[in-house]
Amino acid sequence: NAGVTQTPKFQVLKTGQSMTLQCAQDMNHNSMYWYRQDPGMGLRLIYYSASEGTTDKGEVPNGYNVSRLNKREFSLRLESAAPSQTSVYFCASSDYRQNQPQHFGDGTRLSIL
Amino acid sequence: GESVGLHLPTLSVQEGDNSIINCAYSNSASDYFIWYKQESGKGPQFIIDIRSNMDKRQGQRVTVLLNKTVKHLSLQIAATQPGDSAVYFCAENINLDTGRRALTFGSGTRLQVQP
Numbered sequence: 001n002a003g004v005t006q007t008p009k010f011q012v013l014k015t016g017q018s019m020t021l022q023c024a025q026d027m028n029h030n031s032m033y034w035y036r037q038d039p040g041m042g043l044r045l046i047y048y049s050a051s052e053g054t055t056d057k058g059e060v061p062n063g064y065n066v067s068r069l070n071k072r073e074f075s076l077r078l079e080s081a082a083p084s085q086t087s088v089y090f091c092a093s094s095d096y097r098q099n100q101p102q103h104f105g106d107g108t109r110l111s112i113l
Numbered sequence: 114g115e116s117v118g119l120h121l122p123t124l125s126v127q128e129g130d131n132s133i134i135n136c137a138y139s140n141s142a143s144d145y146f147i148w149y150k151q152e153s154g155k156g157p158q159f160i161i162d163i164r165s166n167m168d169k170r171q172g173q174r175v176t177v178l179l180n181k182t183v184k185h186l187s188l189q190i191a192a193t194q195p196g197d198s199a200v201y202f203c204a205e206n207i208n209l210d211t212g213r214r215a216l217t218f219g220s221g222t223r224l225q226v227q228p
Contacts, residue, residue, distance in 0.1 A: 042220045045215055
């Protein structure tokens, strides 16, 4: 049981390039999330999808778009990367019931030059 | 806005001692809290959770205490081992403007276990 799988694990981009981060979960969870984590800080929510077919903005959505491709997959896209988007990106998923823990992938380390 | 925070950024303990990591929260409406462990290069790993109708919950070598009066959460790790060295985050479930709920995280405490 892989849990939450993120690809790629590492990526370096130039300013202005675009990229899509992929996330898939095999736990049959309804809800999925994208966070970013900057050095010495906690995770900040970028976007989330409470269920297949819905997406909502989180705390820091500017510069990002998401797609809930199906129940398993939730992708994050940077249309025009900026150095301020250098971060570690984590995807998570959780059961649809209220007050359930989120399960995280191991992250994508993204550097933008 | 209201947020979750931690008292100590770094905690150093001797192997075999008990560790206590603290967390303060300010949202009195929060009713669900989670502790995560994050090792270097890994994603946060769920340790234990607690709902606001409880004061204490125990797991394997870990105990979470919730004091709603002073809005304080703590994680106790018994007989701390080198493998416990990591950054620990508390998180609370908050209500978003959309009416949905999501977790908000504190900045984390680094636990260093000395052999």
